[in-house]
Amino acid sequence: xxxxxxxxxxxxxxxxxxxxxxxxxxxxxxxxxxxxxxxxxxxxxxxxxxxxxxxxxxxxxxxxxxxxxxxxxxxxxxxxxxxxxxxxxxxxxxxxxxxxxxxxxxxxxxxxxxxxxxxxxxxxxxxxxxxxxxxxxxxxxxxxxxxxxxxxxxxxxxxxxxxxxxxxxxxxxxxxxxxxxxxxxxxxxxxxxxxxxxxxxxxxxxxxxxxxxxxxxxxxxxxxxxxxxxxxxxxxxxxxxxxxxxxxxxxxxxxxxxxxxxxxxx
Numbered sequence: 167x168x169x170x171x172x173x174x175x176x177x178x179x180x181x182x183x184x185x186x187x188x189x190x191x192x193x194x195x196x197x198x199x200x201x202x203x204x205x206x207x208x209x210x211x212x213x214x215x216x217x218x219x220x221x222x223x224x225x226x227x228x229x230x231x232x233x234x235x236x237x238x239x240x241x242x243x244x245x246x247x248x249x250x251x252x253x254x255x256x257x258x259x260x261x262x263x264x265x266x267x268x269x270x271x272x273x274x275x276x277x278x279x280x281x282x283x284x285x286x287x288x289x290x291x292x293x294x295x296x297x298x299x300x301x302x303x304x305x306x307x308x309x310x311x312x313x314x315x316x317x318x319x320x321x322x323x324x325x326x327x328x329x330x331x332x333x334x335x336x337x338x339x340x341x342x343x344x345x346x347x348x349x350x351x352x353x354x355x356x357x358x359x360x361x362x363x364x365x366x367x368x369x370x371x372x373x374x375x376x377x378x379x380x381x382x383x384x385x386x387x388x389x390x391x392x393x394x395x396x397x398x399x400x401x402x403x404x405x406x407x408x409x410x411x412x413x414x415x416x417x418x419x420x421x422x423x424x425x426x427x428x429x430x431x432x
Contacts, residue, residue, distance in 0.1 A: 168207040173248045178229040180248045185211040186218035191254045192430065194225040195245065197263030197287075197414075198300070198358070200307075200316060200343060200351055202227055217427050224252065232353045238264065238361045241354075242271035246279060255279055258430040262286040262416045263384070264354070266376075267361055273370045274363060284426045285376040286416035289389035290396070292361040299384045300355045307348045307355075315348075316340035322383045325412040364392060373402035375429045377415065377422075384413040404429065 168183050181204050186192075194210070196203040203210065204227050214223055229236075229244050245268055249257065259280050261269025266288025273280045289296060299322055306315040316336040320329050329336075374397055378390025390407065397403040406425065408415040416422050 168211055170204050170207065172230075173251050175244070175247050175251065178231050178244060180229045180244065181227040182224055182248070182252075183207040183210075184222060184224045186214070186221050186223045188218065188220040188222055190221045190258060190430070191256070192217065192221040192223045192258040192260065193249060193254065194223065195259070195261040195265030195268050196225065196227075197265050197416075198351075198355055200319060201339070201347055213423050214427070216424060217430075220427075220431065221258065224254070228350075228354055232350055234353065235356070236353050237357045237359075238267045239271060241357060242268045242275060246272050246276045249276075249279055256281040258282045258284075260284040260286070260426055260430075261288065263288055263413070264358055267292075267358065267363075270363055270367070270370070273372060273374075274366050277369070277371045280372050282372050282430055283370065283374045284429055285374065285393065286422075287378050287382060287385065287390070287413050288376070288393070289385045290362070290364040290367055290393050291389070292358050292385075296385050296389060297359055300358055304352050304355050307352050310345070310348065312343040312348070313337055313340040315351075316343070323412060323414045324418065325381070325410060328412065328418055364396060367393065367396040370397070373404075373429075373432075375404040375406070375426075377406045377408065377425070379408040379411050379413065379415040381410060382413045 170181050170183050173180050210225055259269050266285040273283050316339055320336045376393050378387055380387045394405045408419055411418045
């Protein structure tokens, strides 16, 4: 059983968990979810078993005390403060979906913290069209339709076969969602609106690997390609595209965690 720890900053606190005992520090920033990834600590650790001898792995949540509006830029600032308070630098930073947006921003604004950057199914520029998926989730959350939210979220994030396999799981999980979790989800999801760091991607100094999927129903594969267009001339940039695995290819691709691990070990 992995313990959940809390960092207390000047005006907020943030939960995290860690596993592994390696000399290098990996930080995972999860994507948007209806319920916190802190409840899946053991599953995350199991998925990165191959890394525990080479890395000490930290998975960091969003802040506990959310203001009414909380942009990705704010999330990046607060997460960077927590990383500093944990005494970490030269980190191997992995961000998925909205976590990738936060990770990119940290790599741009706090280059001294990041040694390597891995991005999954993310966007450097959330267009109005890309925000449409998030907005549909937000509307369901505002209505208090917990089952509808979980089912539509799962349908958009996972390929059809995976969604059908886990439909009952989504329905059962929805029954455990609290009103406070819906409130948090709305604020955090809204934080991606108007996010745009495309023009600053070339300020990233570290090696970058970005991955996506051609059938991304949430952000579209164009989002990954936009990042690649900005960074593909960099000699330490890697791109890999999956087929048929949905937005959450970072969960559904059997080789995904090993791909991140190999990139960080190079």
